[in-house]
Amino acid sequence: MxxxxxxxxxxxxxxxxxxxxxxxxxxxxxxxxxxxxxxxxxxxxxxxxxxxxxxxxxxxxxxxxxxxxxxxxxxxxxxxxxxxxxxxxxxxxxxxxxxxxxxxxxxxxxxxxxxxxxxxxxxxxxxxxxxxxMAEREVGWRAAMEEARQRVVRDQLAEVLREEAGRWQEAAVLGAYCDALERRLAQQGDAVDEPTMESARRWLEWAHEFVQAIDPLDRLPEMPAPREPTSEELSAS
Incomplete structure (x- = not known):
């Protein structure tokens, strides 16, 4: 004043x-x-x-x-x-x-x-x-981000699952082929000469090993460890 x-x-x-x-x-x-x-x-x-x-x-x-x-x-x-x-x-x-x-x-x-x-x-x-x-918006935003994160993680796990299922399906088809080849060899008897049979047996042995190597269920699978989603993935989810 x-x-x-x-x-x-x-x-x-x-x-x-x-x-x-x-x-x-x-x-x-x-x-x-x-x-x-x-x-x-x-x-x-x-x-x-x-x-x-x-x-x-x-x-x-x-x-x-x-x-x-x-x-x-x-x-x-x-x-x-x-x-x-x-x-x-x-x-x-x-x-x-x-x-x-x-x-x-x-x-x-x-x-x-x-x-x-x-x-x-x-x-x-x-x-x-x-x-x-503002607090309510923050809670809503965090919930939305968590939901988006879960969707991204789910997509990551689903991708791994599809890859393993594809390998399993391939192994199943190739395993069926090996079984069919083994039956065919058993049916041949003396109709095929020994060098040819030996070559077929080596091929079957290699095929069995390959199928075992690619079969994802040959051993118990582990839970995949998903990576942390990027901000771009969260925004797009």
Missing amino acids: AALKDDDGQLVIPAALRRRSLLLLQALAAEAVRRGYEVRQSRSCYSRREGGVDVAVDGFAYAVTVKQEFPQSTNPERSARIVVELDHGRSGRPGRWRDQKCRALEDALGVILGEIEARALEEAQRRKSERRA
């Missing part, structure tokens, strides 16, 4: 109105401090014709500005009016007070502070709702 009073570049209005405006702001600041709020030097005055203070309630600061309502009026009654404005007024909420026939501005200071308190409460509730919504 002392800084505002000594600043000739603010609240440039007729002396009587300036004195009244300063007293009004002083009374508002004193009541705000009495209620436990912080009063700061205002940084929201955009005209030399106005002056004000910032009242902070629970971390939310609101600029209270006083100015001559009709500075250009030649009507003595109109030009003597001052108006108090609360910055950043929300739609549907009061943000401007003036002298009335039944009440001077000085009598409305409690109403102005009440409006600041109401806005601070509203802002706190809004931020609480935003934090709750």
Whole structure:
């Protein structure tokens, strides 16, 4: 308040109105401090014709500005009016007070502070709702990412399963071939010369070894260890 009073570049209005405006702001600041709020030097005055203070309630600061309502009026009654404005007024909420026939501005200071308190409460509730919504979105996002991760891992395991099933199917076909060849050799008897039979037996032996090597069920399979999905895979899933 002392800084505002000594600043000739603010609240440039007729002396009587300036004195009244300063007293009004002083009374508002004193009541705000009495209620436990912080009063700061205002940084929201955009005209030399106005002056004000910032009242902070629970971390939310609101600029209270006083100015001559009709500075250009030649009507003595109109030009003597001052108006108090609360910055950043929300739609549907009061943000401007003036002298009335039944009440001077000085009598409305409690109403102005009440409006600041109401806005601070509203802002706190809004931020609480935003934090709750943000937390819910975070939970939803994490659930979606986990679901996407499970789909990617499932696809990885399914790919391994298809590969093993393909190898198993190939081994089954080749194993059936080996069985058929073995039966054929048993049926030949003396109809085929010994070098030919020996060559066929070596081929059958190699085929059996190959089938055993590629058969995924020749030994118990282990649960595959899937790799961690990439961000691109999660986004595409």
